[in-house]
Amino acid sequence: MNAPDEREPLTTRTSLYDHALRQLHTAPDGRPPGRGFPLPDTARSERASKSAPPGVDPSKSDTPSGPAAPAPASPAATPAPVASFAESKETAHRLLAPLLSDPDAERAAERVHRALRGQGLREQPVRAAVARLPLEDPAAALALARRLVRHGTTAAAVGVGIGLLARLGEAEDVPHLGVLGLLRGFVRPVVEALDGLDRPVAALLWLGAHVREGEPRALVDALTRQDDPGVRRLLLEVPVERRTMGAECARRISEAVRLADLLRSDPVDPRLLAQAGRLLVMMAGPYDSQVEILAHRDAVTLYEEVIARAASLPPDLDHRTVLASLALELHSGASVLLDWPTGRREALLDALGALPATRERASVHEGDPARHGSADDRRRHRWVRQTVRRVFGAPPRTGRLRVEGTVRDPAYLEPVETRLLIGGRPLVPEHFGKGPARPPGELLAGGGLRATAEAREVLLAEAWCTEGCCGALYVTIRREGDEVVWSDWRRSLGTRPSLGEERFDALAYDAEIERAEADRGWEWPAAATARLVEEGLRARPDLLTRWDLRKDWTGADFRDPEANTLSFTYWPGLAEGRRDRDGPWLQFVWTLPADGTPPAERAAAVLHRLATEDPKGYAQVTGGSAEYALELGYPWPETTERR
Structure with missing residues (x-):
């Protein structure tokens, strides 16, 4: 990004803007280190200054003609205690609000420095306060900001x-913000400011701070050099996969390279089309702190450009997987919530369904996919066929509630989710957005969504980073006469989503839940095996408790979706009802590699072995502690191999 040539006179200390420019000009490779250029020591030394005497407002001028220059912090000053978030926000609001209408920007800026000195305020709550300050004179506030x-x-x-x-910035502010964004601790607020002014510059700054090596780093360097041929070439080389890229990274790459413009300028390159499709699919993923596809202003245009040209894609496995993934997201994913012109999303779905590369029988490997390619290829062939059937072959449903077990492209190694649509709108991304709905094996198994006269709270979705970190979404379900009511929505961290009661016809509701519970169209062999084992353990919990074990989970292995894993915790005394909650415990995982056995036979064999052999003899210790393992007589995993 190019800094402006003009420079105004410096204040008594070097400004952070000039400090950033000097750091950039002297950097060996012309870019900041991973966390950004360090701030000068004086940038935060004001926290250690003595506070103003009681009764003196530090935001006031010392003389009628103007403020005194900021004094350097005294080495002997007593550090002010760091205020809490709420205290910082309240104090910043009180001190700064009177300063935003001062017509003298230089004087107002000096008063801001003085007001914040020695208050022990944290920068994040100060920014939160600024976002809500009243702007009685926007022109004066803008001059102060600059x-x-x-x-x-x-x-x-x-x-x-x-x-x-x-809040107030204009195009001329973009270069200055971009320079400040190179400093440690400023990337996030600068990117947030630039998002409203220049998305490509914001995206490039974000990528520069978060991408450090490999093909994405080379792409970022080419964008910084404004090397357009290099950008095109390197964009095609970026691996779009969960191991190396998240949803926000995919969105930022799309914004930084102006992907929609690239598609319009080179409409026939199938490699670019396929890469754009992969980025769209990655953006739509539910595993991030927000739903990134909804944050992309060009998402609708990207869908239109890719699908309009998709007939030029050769019908190989990779391209069929991309097209099936796009169809799935337009059918029931967060992309449904984009600002679509009336009927446009449905028209794009119809266009996808009509493509030879999408239709099930167009595959060059159609017939028995098990005879072709690697295990990963066979799994993706199977997924494409299942997805195409579910999106284009299922009869339409007219009820207000739609419940669908959903698996995304197996290459992403993502768990199954239960998509919940009310009135055609996906509930979880619209009203939670921090992670997917729970999988069918947890949400639907055992009647999890069934409604009775007794109200009960149901966990619908959990943040991708766990509930304890970013929360979860709950609803209370009850039956009232001929209606089923979803109400009392809450997030586990205390906030409530903006949702009122949702009422469903009870007969239609029951029919949809029964259909969803019986739906196995999303399953693959390992998932079917896990379900059958889960059902067996639910019917016979003694299969584990007899060995002092409590089940943790049953499912397909995350690293190898064709394998199965069973996790359980060993609590001595559990079988006899004398478990010592403060005593030693160990977690075990039993992994069963794929062997081609049909799910029913495989599940029966698993249950039989659990009934006849103590799993602690053939599973691997994965949790607890080395001390507990020694006390209970089991090898800690660092000193043993899986048996």
């Missing part, structure tokens, strides 16, 4: 300027 961004000498003051530019 003065702070270009001449501010402390992280707190510059952060105020960045926050104001997020």
Whole structure:
């Protein structure tokens, strides 16, 4: 990104903006280290300054003619205690609000520096306060923001300027923000500000801070050099897969390279079309802190450009998988929630369904996929066939509630999710957005969504990073006469989603839940085996408790979806009802590699072995502690191999 040539006079200390420019010009490879260029020592030293005497407002001028220059922090100053988030936010709001209408931007900027000095305020809540400050004179506030961004000498003051530019900034502010974004701790607020001004620049800054090596790094360097031929070539080499890329990275790459424009300028390159499709599919994934496809302003255009040209894709396995994935997302995924013109999404789905590369019988390996390619290829062939049938072959359903067990492209190694659509709109991405709905084996098994007269709370979705980190979505389900009611929505971290009661015709509701419970169209052999084992253990819990074991989970192995894993915890005394909750325990995992056995036979063999042999003799210790393992007489995994 290019910095502006003009430079205003420096204040008594070097501004953070000039500091960033100097660091950039002297960097050996012309780019900042992983976390950004370090701030100068003085950037946060104001926290250690003595607070103003009682009764003195540090935001006021010392003389009628203007403020005194900021004094350097005294080495003997007593550090102010760091305030809590709420205290920081309230204090920042109180101190800064009166300063935004000052017509003298230089004076107002000095008063901001003075107001924040020695308050012990954290920068994130200060930015949160700035986002909500009243703007009685937007022009004065904008002038102040520019003065702070270009001449501010402390992280707190510059952060105020960045926050104001997020609300008021214009095109001329983009280069200055881009330079500040190279500094440690400023990437996130600068990217948030740039997202409203210049998405490609924001995306490039984000990628520069988060991508450090490999093909994505080479792409970022080519974008920084404005090497258009290099960008085109390197974009095609970026591996779009869960091991190396998340949903936000896919979105930022699309924005940085202006993917929609690339498709329009080179409409016949099948490699570019396929890569654009892969990025779209990755963006639509549910495993991130937000639903990234909904944050992409060009998502609708990208779908239209890719599908309009998709007939040029050769019908090989990779391209068929991309097209089936796009169809699945337009059918029931978060992409349904994009701002579609009336009927446009349905028309694109119809267009996908009409493509020879999408239709089931178009595959060059049609017949028995088990005879062709690697195990991964066979798995993806099977998935394409299942997905095409489910999206284009299933009869339409007219009820308000739709429940679908869903598996995305097996190459992404993602768990199954239960998609819940109310009135055609996917519930979880619209009202939670931090992770997928629970899988059918957890949400539907044992009547998890069935409604009775007794109200009960149901966990619908959990954050991708676990409930304890970013929460979960719950609803209370009850039956009232001839209706089923979903109400009392909550997120486990305390906030409530903006949802009222949802009422369904009870007969239609029961029919949909029964259909979903019986639906096995999403299953592959290992998933079917896991379900049958789960059902067997639910019917006979003594198969594990007799060995002092409690089941943790049963499923397909995350690293190898054709294998099965059973996890259980060993609690001595559990079988006799005298488990010591403070005593030693161990977690075991039993992995069963794929062997081609039909699911019913494989599940029966698993249950038989659990009934006749203590699993602790053939499973591997994976949790607990080395001390517990020693006490209970089992080898810790660092000193043993799987038996």
